[in-house]
Amino acid sequence: QVEVGGMHCRPAKTLPQKMLDWVKDSGDAGVIYFSLGSVVKGDTVPAKYRTLFVEAFRQLEQRVIWKWEQDLPGLSDNVMLTKWAPQQDILGHPSVKVFISHCGLLGIQESVYHGTPILGLPIFGDQPKNAKMIQMKNYGLHLEWEELTTELIVDSLREIINNDKYQQSISVASHVFRDQPQTPLDRTVFWTEYVIRHQGAPHLRSPGVQLSWIQYFMIDASIVLVVALLVFLKLLLIILRKLKNMLSGGRSKSKSD
16 A cells, blocks of 8 residues: 555645735735635525625635635625636645635645645535544634634634644644655655556565455355354253253152152
């Protein structure tokens, strides 16, 4: 088994000029990045949630890069909508304070790699479990959609930004993640080429691939155990019957005497 988690992660590149200027103008307050990934589209998000985020972002001193496919009415001046976002380049910029994420595994790996705290809003699949892990490890906070309010969004973002424990925890994780003798991508390339060079690398294959399905699932061993158990139970039953007969015979003899 070759560990290749984070294979897609890479150092941040320079942001597009318009976005870079906008991020720089955020000053010390910094920037929040909001994306629900490529699967969830803007028109599938109920209007009440869109309104909550519009109102919440209006109350923040930070600027917000919001990956969204449609125009949104009532946006404040501190929000930039974009249909496409260079996510890793954004997460790797030092001015980015929080990543509001649906907690897809790849996005979490990118956030950890770049050391950016997360506000998790899971939707389906493994995302709820990932979001709980984020909060448990102090990489950020986890919110449920049905519990969202404008105040909760604002308070959660300010907690992550103003409480250093989240940035410190994910910075440590980022350092551990990066401290490898080779990148996951280089490791993947090496072992792929290794297998090709050695004609499938049969010396690395598990002996288990040569077992029959009966051996692989240990059916033969299970049959032996079941037979042994049945024999034991049969012998136990015979012994109990003999004891019962002996006791019954003893009582009958006592009565006749």
